[in-house]
Amino acid sequence: xxxxxxxxxxxxxxxxxxxxxxxxxxxxxxLTNYHFDKCKSYFKILNLLKYDKNKKYKIWDxxxxxxxxxKKYNLITSxxxxxxxxxxxxxxxxxxxxxxxxxxxxxxxQIKVLSKIVSNYIGNKRLPLLxxxxxxxxxxxxxxxxxxxxIQGFSIxxxxxxxxxxxxxxxxxxxxxxxxxxxxxxxxxxxxxTFLVWKNFYKNLxxxxxxxxxxxxxxxxxxxxxxxxxxxxxNEFFKKSMKKELGVKKVINYYxxxxxTGSIFVECxxxxxHCSIFSDILIRDKNFINLGFNREGLIQLLSLLxxxxxxxxxxxxxxxxxxxxDTCKCGRLGKYFIVKGRVENAEIRGCSDV
Amino acid sequence: xxxxxxxxxxxxxxxxxxxxxxVSFNSLACSFLNELSxxxxxxxxxxxYSDVISFAFWCRESNxxxxxxxxxxxxLRVGLGLVFHITxxxxxxxxxxxxxxxxxxxxxxLVKLPTQKFPQIDIICKKIDVVFKxxxxxxxKEMNCxxxxxxxxxxxxxxxxxxxxxxxxxxxxxTIKEVKEFETKNKIVDISFGDKYxxxxxxxxSINKISNKKMNFLAEKFYNDTxxxxxxxxxxxxLVVWLGSKTNIDKAQKKFxxxxxxxxxxxxxxxxxxxxxxxxxxxxxxxxxKNIDKLNLNKNxxxxxxxxTLPINxxxxxxxxxxxxxxxxxxxxxxxxxxxxxxxxxTYFGVNKEVxxxxxxxxxxxxxxxxxxIGMALDIGFLxxxxxxxxxxxxxxxxx
Numbered sequence: 001x002x003x004x005x006x007x008x009x010x011x012x013x014x015x016x017x018x019x020x021x022x023x024x025x026x027x028x029x030x031l032t033n034y035h036f037d038k039c040k041s042y043f044k045i046l047n048l049l050k051y052d053k054n055k056k057y058k059i060w061d062x063x064x065x066x067x068x069x070x071k072k073y074n075l076i077t078s079x080x081x082x083x084x085x086x087x088x089x090x091x092x093x094x095x096x097x098x099x100x101x102x103x104x105x106x107x108x109x110q111i112k113v114l115s116k117i118v119s120n121y122i123g124n125k126r127l128p129l130l131x132x133x134x135x136x137x138x139x140x141x142x143x144x145x146x147x148x149x150x151i152q153g154f155s156i157x158x159x160x161x162x163x164x165x166x167x168x169x170x171x172x173x174x175x176x177x178x179x180x181x182x183x184x185x186x187x188x189x190x191x192x193x194t195f196l197v198w199k200n201f202y203k204n205l206x207x208x209x210x211x212x213x214x215x216x217x218x219x220x221x222x223x224x225x226x227x228x229x230x231x232x233x234x235n236e237f238f239k240k241s242m243k244k245e246l247g248v249k250k251v252i253n254y255y256x257x258x259x260x261t262g263s264i265f266v267e268c269x270x271x272x273x274h275c276s277i278f279s280d281i282l283i284r285d286k287n288f289i290n291l292g293f294n295r296e297g298l299i300q301l302l303s304l305l306x307x308x309x310x311x312x313x314x315x316x317x318x319x320x321x322x323x324x325x326d327t328c329k330c331g332r333l334g335k336y337f338i339v340k341g342r343v344e345n346a347e348i349r350g351c352s353d354v
Numbered sequence: 355x356x357x358x359x360x361x362x363x364x365x366x367x368x369x370x371x372x373x374x375x376x377v378s379f380n381s382l383a384c385s386f387l388n389e390l391s392x393x394x395x396x397x398x399x400x401x402x403y404s405d406v407i408s409f410a411f412w413c414r415e416s417n418x419x420x421x422x423x424x425x426x427x428x429x430l431r432v433g434l435g436l437v438f439h440i441t442x443x444x445x446x447x448x449x450x451x452x453x454x455x456x457x458x459x460x461x462x463x464l465v466k467l468p469t470q471k472f473p474q475i476d477i478i479c480k481k482i483d484v485v486f487k488x489x490x491x492x493x494x495k496e497m498n499c500x501x502x503x504x505x506x507x508x509x510x511x512x513x514x515x516x517x518x519x520x521x522x523x524x525x526x527x528x529t530i531k532e533v534k535e536f537e538t539k540n541k542i543v544d545i546s547f548g549d550k551y552x553x554x555x556x557x558x559x560s561i562n563k564i565s566n567k568k569m570n571f572l573a574e575k576f577y578n579d580t581x582x583x584x585x586x587x588x589x590x591x592x593l594v595v596w597l598g599s600k601t602n603i604d605k606a607q608k609k610f611x612x613x614x615x616x617x618x619x620x621x622x623x624x625x626x627x628x629x630x631x632x633x634x635x636x637x638x639x640x641x642x643x644k645n646i647d648k649l650n651l652n653k654n655x656x657x658x659x660x661x662x663t664l665p666i667n668x669x670x671x672x673x674x675x676x677x678x679x680x681x682x683x684x685x686x687x688x689x690x691x692x693x694x695x696x697x698x699x700x701t702y703f704g705v706n707k708e709v710x711x712x713x714x715x716x717x718x719x720x721x722x723x724x725x726x727x728i729g730m731a732l733d734i735g736f737l738x739x740x741x742x743x744x745x746x747x748x749x750x751x752x753x754x
Contacts, residue, residue, distance in 0.1 A: 041641045048640040048649050066634040073641060286626045287653040288633075298626055317630060343626045 110262030129158025132192025213247030433460030435519030558598030560704025575729025697721030
């Protein structure tokens with residue numbers, strides 16, 4: 001997929017909607033055809049949906065996969081022998097995990113794009129990095145959970161990488177204090193999974209009555225609000241609590257799926273998640289009708305990155321709302337949106353199960 | 355009586371049960387149900403729930419009398435003793451029927467209620483309590499207990515299984531397997547209702563002949579068999595077999611599904627998650643099935659997958675929330691290969707019921723326990739899953 005090389009030359013938030021629409025639609029169509037030709041299961045699904053390779057489609061008419069399908073089937077586009085890494089979703093709440101198959105090329109692209117997007121928020125300079133996780137979570141290289149992938153991915157933004165948690169995910173105060181003493185007055189980055197940052201880091205710091213003031217620190221976190229919304233912790237409250245306890249100047253949330261690692265959506269200073277030129281979002285109602293802007297519905301995510309597996313166009317189980325396109329006060333071009341949470345699990349009638 | 359007495363919540367009845375059996379269809383049990391029926395029918399809240407009302411109608415005097423007449427043979431029948439009812443968690447009124455079966459046949463009943471909160475359960479339990487409080491039903495009250503506890507609390511299920519003379523095990527293969535592990539009396543009677551598959555046969559010519567008004571009525575009945583229970587009851591059809599020539603079937607399908615869609619559009623509340631479930635099923639079917647002829651989608655409300663052939667493991671194909679498999683054929687006998695002991699209800703329209711019973715007997719089929727017209731799929735009664743429950747729940751005393 002040569003087009004991606006071209007896309008990498010662009011700044012990730014500088015293409016306005018008219019031009020993006022043309023470029024993006026064309027690229028998504030090519031990707032769809034690419035997977036259609038090379039992934040057997042994907043072909044079968046699109047075939048049943050009467051997809052026509054030669055027809056022109058609007059971006060919202062291109063077929064998408066339900067995200068759960070990656071839990072049930074091994075969907076691979078690239079040759080099996082080229083797969084060098086399998087990623088799994090880290091969700092502890094689900095029994096089944098998504099499985100994402102990566103070849104070297106796809107994996108490299110993910111890292112490159114991640115770096116382009118994140119550096120737009122935190123700058124190009126490498127920063128001292130405190131990871132809210134344990135070092136041991138990184139051992140197995142063949143199979144990586146989304147958590148590991150994120151840690152590995154974000155590690156490229158840092159140096160003097162320090163792990164804040166022990167193997168049992170308890171606080172490693174020695175390491176934290178060490179890091180704090182070195183960097184309390186300097187630019188630094190604290191990264192972790194939202195739930196770990198809250199439960200294992202923040203909550204335990206509160207208990208241990210430690211207080212820090214990373215004056216120029218940034219907290220970057222992501223990976224699901226499901227557990228936090230169960231605890232009734234909102235994004236705002238999370239931010240406020242972090243700033244109070246750790247004295248950081250910025251708390252940045254990102255949204256993304258293991259099925260589309262790399263092309264993540266990062267929250268701007270006005271609280272909106274932003275699409276880059278590598279990603280796009282659509283909102284659909286329960287009949288999968290495209291709702292456009294300012295209406296709540298199911299989030300569909302499109303990415304230009306997936307080549308070794310057909311994850312370029314998926315329907316998530318999250319609910320959200322697009323706020324606008326190219327008009328955010330932060331100056332980034334592209335659609336910007338908010339995520340409201342997961343779609344509600346309705347009670348099913350029927351006679352199974354006691 | 356129980357070791358784990360504090361681990362469950364008593365809803366109605368007595369904790370310490372009198373397990374001594376009564377004569378089946380004794381007048382006390384019959385009049386209890388009559389009074390319960392009256393209480394329910396006059397209740398304003400109950401009117402909102404069609405399933406509560408249909409239970410109330412089942413309990414009314416004339417129906418019980420009818421059942422009593424059918425029940426009698428020359429032998430004396432009494433209850434088995436204590437019946438332990440393990441009711442399904444997601445069908446609100448099933449527990450009430452299960453209880454009524456046990457009560458009428460002369461048994462003491464220990465009913466494990468669904469832990470999910472259904473207003474129907476509260477309504478019925480409240481009324482049962484009201485009737486139990488009448489002095490003349492004191493004897494019955496002492497024989498019945500309705501309780502709630504989490505299914506994972508298997509110690510209780512173990513203990514109740516140990517005490518029971520009979521277990522009514524609703525709720526699928528997995529539950530049955532777990533419950534059967536527990537030690538029981540040697541002579542225990544287990545009546546288990548496993549995972550079932552149900553389907554529907556429609557004669558296309560007959561559809562093409564009926565008036566629009568009749569078609570509307572039929573669509574409503576089919577809706578009640580399926581959508582009203584998210585198409586997830588064991589007796590809701592998942593497959594529709596169409597009989598007739600291609601032209602007749604095409605015409606009939608258009609007429610039938612169009613009306614059904616029209617009706618479901620107004621009546622059925624499809625949630626986002628159901629739409630996703632259906633879409634995921636569709637994608638899975640695309641990957642797994644080799645014999646799909648075509649796909650028809652009416653928004654996300656009605657999905658139809660036409661199959662070229664019927665796979666042997668058809669009972670794996672379980673559409674929900676309005677997701678139907680279809681098969682077109684000239685002769686019902688072309689379906690005989692797929693029928694196994696998991697098949698329960700066959701609903702029909704335009705087909706002679708003798709033809710269908712002949713289909714079961716002449717092909718010596720091990721499944722299909724019910725052959726009923728469209729609209730009656732969910733009508734539960736003493737005949738269910740191939741059991742004659744009024745007989746199964748009794749002890750026969752031979753007197754010569």
